Amino acid sequence: MPITLESLPVELVIAILEELDLASLIVVSYLSRRLHSIASDRSLNPWRAPILRNLHSEVYEDCLKHLSVRTTVPRQNWIEILSMAQPRFLLFEATLPNMKEADWREGFQRRFLPGWQKWKRDLSWNGTFKKLLYRYIVLNKNGSANELEASSRNYNPLSIFNDLKLQSNLAHLETHIRLVVQLTDVRILALGVLNNPRGAFTINKNARAFLHPPGIEMYSDQVSSGGSPGTASSKSKSGYSYERLTHPLPAPSHAAYPFYTPGGGDKRWLTVGTLEEEGQQWVGGLMLTAQITSSQTSMPWGDGPFLQDLDLVVGFGRSQYASFTFADLDCIAPWMKELVTKRIFGPGL
Template structure:
């Protein structure tokens, strides 16, 4: 007997369907009951690969805009779409799916940094997700700060303590704040260095510090290096300590293995300067920058940070210990506000 597509094992059929573009997959999934069954099986899920291709390219097929109207598309795919797709696409261009409250909560927690849970309040998870996404879209394209008058940020001190500080959102300038930190530490003659700690769908976590060849170990900020270089991990080798990949929030493609090293050029936490003997000295400032939608594989260069507008959001203790849980055992004191603490 000649072999036909429908006579193949369902796993092989799903693999073949996954190689199709979305338009073709929509048509093929309606050709027969067997193909429809394979296409709608959430464990086989041939839609995942073409959906991932669309998200990565940033240029969407026409069928992608209204996938929620297709009963053959497993609902689980929408967790990925609502986590990674640009805000404007979700809010203004796509047809939204009918998800359970637990699924909307999963979308919220996978997409947004945990400090933003303060905006949840009494809203449903669906309403909270959409309101937060609109805030992100609005803040990304404007300098409006009416909904967040004060922007929080974190500073690692060289004595091992960490301060959570805040500044007026209207004139929030990380480089100006760090310049004052340099002046107070007698480091104004040195140029600041910017590192992207991790990138997510809507924001990237930025570290601003000074790399220098110190004359004394007293000026070295060992926690700054520990944040950017999780102990036991090197850029050229696998982890020797049991770190788990971060999933809530879910990193973008440029940092998909975070906190492990992500090869490919987007993950630049391991800088060549440090390999030449320079070390982080003085304080290290951590803030969050809102980013405009790009293809998932695209990573903005650190130099683009300096010319940005007031497109920053708060970064809190909760956020720090979520993206870098190993720092909890290294920090000697967590201090709310300025000063050395009590």
């Protein structure tokens, strides 16, 4: 019996279509009624794989710009595009489809931090998506946390943190900066101080808990027992339950966050056992802020280590910041809810 397109199981047809590039898939989707029907089916959706390949690459296929005019492409794919595509592509190049408000809201929540929803006000989710007093958080060594604000005109996290160090008698110590998680448009940075304290009074246990979720380790044999990066959720050895972050969606370099993501972009585990590099510990306050990223942000700057310390805040594409609030902290580090003993809006203890 000869093998024809009509005789092939739909699963095999889908697997073949998913391997095509977008331009070829567009052509193939119009070649026959069956291919048209399969390509248009929301539940089968062979478009997702080639779209994700485009979004994970730096150069998009030209046909992605006007994919919304293709009737064979289910609208649900645009939630992925809104969540992950480059800002310039969405604002100036793509023909955006007509979508329900619920879809725009889903795209917004998957792309942006929860604290940014305040800009919606009377606008639609569509308008808010296409549309700042800066806020930042300090995790204190006594277990409390402050949500503070600074003028948008002079917001410089290094300068602000230097003032915090001065207030804590830590001005003589070097500032260390860690990349916590990279999102589509922003990355969350933590500014703190590492030292070899003589006693436990100055140690900030919450700083370590924020950077290294209790029970999650970097090494594969430990990760497998504390939660595999390949799973959506897991309970760690410490008893905490963790789920992979999806709203907002992390960049590929932090795809498994809060679990460790291999590949070199996840720099949170610069540790030896319970200590940081060279046997040091976090002391004083840990400042958290959100930095707006661009194509220049990912380029190394200076002679220091890449993606840590001054490389994260000095150089081209590293001078724009956005608000980071308690709502954002709860989103990217929900395990901190029970560790932060007191939340203070503004200065104070």
